[in-house]
Amino acid sequence: MGLTFEISATSGSGGRRGALHLPHGTVETPVFMPVGTAATVKTVQQETLEHIGRDAAGAQIILANTYHLYLRPGHDLIRRMGGVHRFMSWPRPMLTDSGGFQVFSLSELRKVTDDGVEFRSHLDGSKHFFSPEHSIEVQIALGADILMVFDECVETPATWERTKQSMGLTHEWAARSKAYFEAHKHEVPWAAEFPAKHQSLFGIVQGGMFADLRRESAERLVEMDFPGYAIGGLAVGEPREVTREMIARTLEVLPPDKPRYVMGVGYPDEIEEYARMGVDMMDCVLPTRAARHGLLFRAPEPGEAETAVRMNIKRVEYAEDQRPIDPTCTCLVCGRYTRAYLRHLFVAKEPLGATLNSIHNLSFYLDTMARVRRNLESRSTSA
Amino acid sequence: MGLTFEISATSGSGGRRGALHLPHGTVETPVFMPVGTAATVKTVQQETLEHIGRDAAGAQIILANTYHLYLRPGHDLIRRMGGVHRFMSWPRPMLTDSGGFQVFSLSELRKVTDDGVEFRSHLDGSKHFFSPEHSIEVQIALGADILMVFDECVETPATWERTKQSMGLTHEWAARSKAYFEAHKHEVPWAAEFPAKHQSLFGIVQGGMFADLRRESAERLVEMDFPGYAIGGLAVGEPREVTREMIARTLEVLPPDKPRYVMGVGYPDEIEEYARMGVDMMDCVLPTRAARHGLLFRAPEPGEAETAVRMNIKRVEYAEDQRPIDPTCTCLVCGRYTRAYLRHLFVAKEPLGATLNSIHNLSFYLDTMARVRRNLESRSTSA
Numbered sequence: 001m002g003l004t005f006e007i008s009a010t011s012g013s014g015g016r017r018g019a020l021h022l023p024h025g026t027v028e029t030p031v032f033m034p035v036g037t038a039a040t041v042k043t044v045q046q047e048t049l050e051h052i053g054r055d056a057a058g059a060q061i062i063l064a065n066t067y068h069l070y071l072r073p074g075h076d077l078i079r080r081m082g083g084v085h086r087f088m089s090w091p092r093p094m095l096t097d098s099g100g101f102q103v104f105s106l107s108e109l110r111k112v113t114d115d116g117v118e119f120r121s122h123l124d125g126s127k128h129f130f131s132p133e134h135s136i137e138v139q140i141a142l143g144a145d146i147l148m149v150f151d152e153c154v155e156t157p158a159t160w161e162r163t164k165q166s167m168g169l170t171h172e173w174a175a176r177s178k179a180y181f182e183a184h185k186h187e188v189p190w191a192a193e194f195p196a197k198h199q200s201l202f203g204i205v206q207g208g209m210f211a212d213l214r215r216e217s218a219e220r221l222v223e224m225d226f227p228g229y230a231i232g233g234l235a236v237g238e239p240r241e242v243t244r245e246m247i248a249r250t251l252e253v254l255p256p257d258k259p260r261y262v263m264g265v266g267y268p269d270e271i272e273e274y275a276r277m278g279v280d281m282m283d284c285v286l287p288t289r290a291a292r293h294g295l296l297f298r299a300p301e302p303g304e305a306e307t308a309v310r311m312n313i314k315r316v317e318y319a320e321d322q323r324p325i326d327p328t329c330t331c332l333v334c335g336r337y338t339r340a341y342l343r344h345l346f347v348a349k350e351p352l353g354a355t356l357n358s359i360h361n362l363s364f365y366l367d368t369m370a371r372v373r374r375n376l377e378s379r380s381t382s383a
Numbered sequence: 384m385g386l387t388f389e390i391s392a393t394s395g396s397g398g399r400r401g402a403l404h405l406p407h408g409t410v411e412t413p414v415f416m417p418v419g420t421a422a423t424v425k426t427v428q429q430e431t432l433e434h435i436g437r438d439a440a441g442a443q444i445i446l447a448n449t450y451h452l453y454l455r456p457g458h459d460l461i462r463r464m465g466g467v468h469r470f471m472s473w474p475r476p477m478l479t480d481s482g483g484f485q486v487f488s489l490s491e492l493r494k495v496t497d498d499g500v501e502f503r504s505h506l507d508g509s510k511h512f513f514s515p516e517h518s519i520e521v522q523i524a525l526g527a528d529i530l531m532v533f534d535e536c537v538e539t540p541a542t543w544e545r546t547k548q549s550m551g552l553t554h555e556w557a558a559r560s561k562a563y564f565e566a567h568k569h570e571v572p573w574a575a576e577f578p579a580k581h582q583s584l585f586g587i588v589q590g591g592m593f594a595d596l597r598r599e600s601a602e603r604l605v606e607m608d609f610p611g612y613a614i615g616g617l618a619v620g621e622p623r624e625v626t627r628e629m630i631a632r633t634l635e636v637l638p639p640d641k642p643r644y645v646m647g648v649g650y651p652d653e654i655e656e657y658a659r660m661g662v663d664m665m666d667c668v669l670p671t672r673a674a675r676h677g678l679l680f681r682a683p684e685p686g687e688a689e690t691a692v693r694m695n696i697k698r699v700e701y702a703e704d705q706r707p708i709d710p711t712c713t714c715l716v717c718g719r720y721t722r723a724y725l726r727h728l729f730v731a732k733e734p735l736g737a738t739l740n741s742i743h744n745l746s747f748y749l750d751t752m753a754r755v756r757r758n759l760e761s762r763s764t765s766a
Contacts, residue, residue: 040728040735045431047715073702073727080703081723089719319456320463332430336472340464344456345423351734352423 002200002227003146005029005259005280009377014251014278017376020259022093022145023190023197024085027060029259030275030376032369033095033283034362036062039069039078039088042288043355044362046090052359053366054330061093061145063283066138067102071121071128075141083143083189095283096144097263098135098177098204101232104153112152114169132176136184136201143189144199148230149177151204156236163208170206171220177201178224202261204232209242211249218253228259231279235265244273251278268297268308268368275372287365291357294346297364298326308364311339313357318343331363385583385610386529388642388663392759397634397661400759403642405476405528406573406580407468410443412642413658413759415752416478416666417745419445422452422461422471425671426738427745429473435742436749437713444476444528446666449521450485454504454511458524466526466572478666479527480646481518481560481587484615487536495535497552515559519567519584526572527582531613532560534587539619546591553589554603560584561607585644587615592625594632601636611642614662618648627656634661651680651691651751658755670748674740677729680747681709691747694722696740701726714746 002023009017018029034041034049041049041062050058064084069075081087085094100117103110107119107128116131135150150173154166181201188199203226207213214231221229231250234243247262254260261281262274271282290296294313300306311318311325324334325342333342333356345353385406392400401412417424417432424432424445433441447467452458464470468477483500486493490502490511499514518533533556537549564584571582586609590596597614604612614633617626630645637643644664645657654665673679677696683689694701694708707717708725716725716739728736 038727038731038733039724040733043734043738045735045738046719048428068731072731073723077703077723081705081721087721087724087727089721089724320460322464336429338464338470338472340456340460341422341470341472344421344470348421348451348455350421350423351426351737352428354734355426355428355738 001196002198003259005228005257007257011276011376011379013276015276015372015376016278016280017373018259018280020280022061022200023194024091024093024145025060027093028373029280030369030372031060031281032271032365033281034059034062034365035065035283035285035288036088036090037065037068037285038072039064039084041358041362042292043351043358044288046088048332048359049090049362050092052331052363054370057366057370059092059362059366061095062090063095063097064088064142064144065102066096066099066135066142067106069142070099070138071123075138079141079143079189083141085143085190093146094144095146096139096142096148098148098150099130099138100135100151101153101264103130114172116150132173133180136177136180140181140184140187140199141189146200146202146228147181148202149174149204151206151232153233154206154208156208156238158208160210160213163206163210163213167206167208167213167217170204171217174203174221175224178226200227202226202228202230204230204263205250205254206233207246208233209238209246211245214246214250215253218250222253222255226258228261229254230261230263232263234262240270243270244277247274247277247279268365269306271365272307272368272372275369287361288358291361292354294353294357296325296357297361299328308368313339313343314346315343325360326364329360329363329367331360333357333360333363384579385581386642388611388640390640394659394759394762396659398659398755398759399661399663400756401642401663403663405444405583406577407474407476407528408443410476411756412663413752413755414443414664415654415748416664417442417445417748418448418666418668418671419471419473420448420451420668421455422447422467424741424745425675426734426741427671429471431715431742432473432745433475435714435746437753440749440753442475442745442749444478445473446478446480447525447527448485449479449482449518449525450489452525453482453521454506458521462524462526462572466524468526468573476529477527478529479522479525479531481531481533482513482521483518483534484536484647486513497555499533515556516563519560519563523564523567523570523582524572529583529585529611530564531585532557532587534589534615536616537589537591539591539621541591543593543596546589546593546596550589550591550596550600553587554600557586557604558607561609583610585609585611585613587613587646588633588637589616590629591616592621592629594628597629597633598636601633605636605638609641611644612637613644613646615646617645623653626653627660630657630660630662651748652689654748655690655751655755658752670744671741674744675737677736677740679708679740680744682711691751696722696726697729698726708743709747712743712746712750714743716740716743716746
């Protein structure tokens with residue numbers, strides 16, 4: 001058994017309240033997944049991650065990046081350590097991406113053929129080759145609960161023709177990813193620990209900023225029958241209306257009983273909006289990356305129009321501000337530390353600043369999704 | 384009331400088991416004090432610091448550096464925020480140094496006169512002047528439980544004549560520090576919160592590497608009658624036998640009923656040795672600074688001679704080592720993470736590595752002192 005997905009309620013706008021049962025635990029959806037690039041959610045301890053957010057529920061599922069772990073410390077090492085859960089001591093569900101996005105965005109001297117991508121490591125210039133089969137081999141060694149097909153990420157902007165051609169390659173690679181996965185899924189490092197369970201491979205819908213290609217891509221992937229579907233290649237600089245439109249057109253085609261995952265989004269108001277449209281899973285480096293740059297999110301005060309107000313903690317107006325970041329937030333940072341102290345840490349480049357900012361932003365994101373889940377429960381008709 | 388110091392037991396070698404009652408709480412001695420340079424023990428959350436070490440007792444007292452806080456965010460700001468305890472949300476005892484050591488080691492273009500030291504900030508080159516009176520004014524604004532007289536730190540090596548001349552200046556400055564403190568101690572930012580309590584000013588014994596000057600310095604300071612005495616200017620590159628000898632000669636002169644503090648030491652075996660000789664307080668950046676450089680301490684295994692074994696976590700031998708840093712350690716890091724993971728974090732320059740390494744090293748230091756305290760209790764005759 002890979003996963004089971006139960007939808008307990010659906011709203012008029014398509015939002016779904018669900019539960020995704022995975023080998024390492026159950027994830028209440030819609031869910032936001034913090035990104036743990038190199039087997040660590042940057043600056044945050046695992047014991048803290050387990051307790052952030054309202055009711056100290058913690059992060060339910062986190063991501064790790066295949067490209068980074070493949071290069072360092074290496075997937076074979078992580079396999080020998082029992083898989084990424086044991087390696088980083090994270091007992092809850094995890095998801096790995098295919099490595100494709102980083103190969104196309106971080107590495108040098110890429111050469112794409114039908115067979116795969118040759119690239120040079122951004123760390124040491126060493127030469128590597130990723131095919132769909134190799135990406136899946138690496139992801140099986142890492143052993144996340146959910147893994148992703150290897151796809152080509154088309155450059156942006158791209159023409160309809162270029163996007164269609166790239167999408168075709170992505171579909172071929174999706175089929176090859178699935179074939180390799182089915183033949184090798186028993187090799188996951190925790191196979192003996194959970195003999196009745198295995199990983200789940202998600203397909204990725206591409207199609208750029210073209211609604212017809214998005215629909216075609218979704219249809220092709222649904223034919224291949226994956227246990228879940230991601231929508232990739234969005235939030236790459238296009239206007240927000242386009243992102244929303246592409247998601248909406250894709251959701252229409254995806255089977256309603258399977259989990260849907262929009263990759264790499266977004267700001268707090270975006271993840272809320274997409275969840276209400278029927279997206280079940282999202283991930284983004286934004287809460288932690290923004291935190292390291294001093295950008296914090298808080299709930300609006302009376303009179304403020306945004307649903308998530310952005311604060312630049314280095315601004316001098318916070319130098320003697322004894323309030324917490326967000327007086328309505330129950331996170332440990334807002335319960336203990338002032339804006340004045342957080343500004344001092346940021347200005348003094350003290351590492352604790354990045355940690356506390358990250359804990360707050362992640363709490364804000366998880367709380368946002370917990371609120372969306374409660375809202376879907378109360379406003380929905382039962383499924 | 385500034386402090387009271389009770390000694391419950393004394394060992395044959397002079398080690399003392401005591402309790403130091405301060406405005407913000409009681410410190411069991413001998414004690415190791417983690418250094419929180421800029422109002423943060425680098426990379427470690429306050430809630431973690433409160434629970435590190437055996438029995439989750441946490442750090443009992445931490446240091447902050449006057450020089451750093453004076454320059455950024457400024458002592459007047461910290462005064463307006465209620466003092467350094469409230470500013471950083473650390474409710475337990477604190478100690479500030481005088482700023483002298485950093486003025487002499489970090490700043491540029493120093494000009495020493497009998498009146499004080501003119502220097503340029505290492506941050507922005509701005510010009511500043513520290514006199515004994517100004518150092519105490521700053522330390523009163525910060526509001527630590529214990530503050531230190533402003534002293535000259537003589538360069539090393541220094542001749543007997545140069546050391547004696549510098550020591551004379553230090554004694555004059557100690558008297559001026561005390562006079563200013565007595566006249567202004569009611570200005571501490573928490574005066575209203577603890578109306579019956581005030582800070583305590585410690586004297587600092589100097590005298591370089593000359594036993595006769597150390598004795599003379601101790602005698603002069605004892606005449607001035609401080610509630611506690613520090614031994615400064617050690618661990619600046621001299622051989623360990625010299626450090627030990629200077630401490631031993633000084634302890635002979637200091638009154639047995641007052642707390643004794645050796646500044647800026649040391650390795651785990653050093654703090655243990657000095658505590659057994661009768662030193663009650665020590666501080667050092669070593670556990671946290673070493674942690675950031677991947678140097679960890681652990682208890683010896685059978686057959687190892689050292690009392691604290693040093694591990695360089697980046698070594699390849701740890702790449703697949705699934706053991707904790709120290710199998711006998713009860714810290715949260717040893718309870719959860721492997722050497723293999725810590726090596727990965729260090730090699731990948733992930734900030735979590737510095738945090739976890741710091742938590743372990745601080746736990747090791749606190750556990751070392753807890754063991755010394757238990758040992759003093761069991762082997763001592765009651766006072």
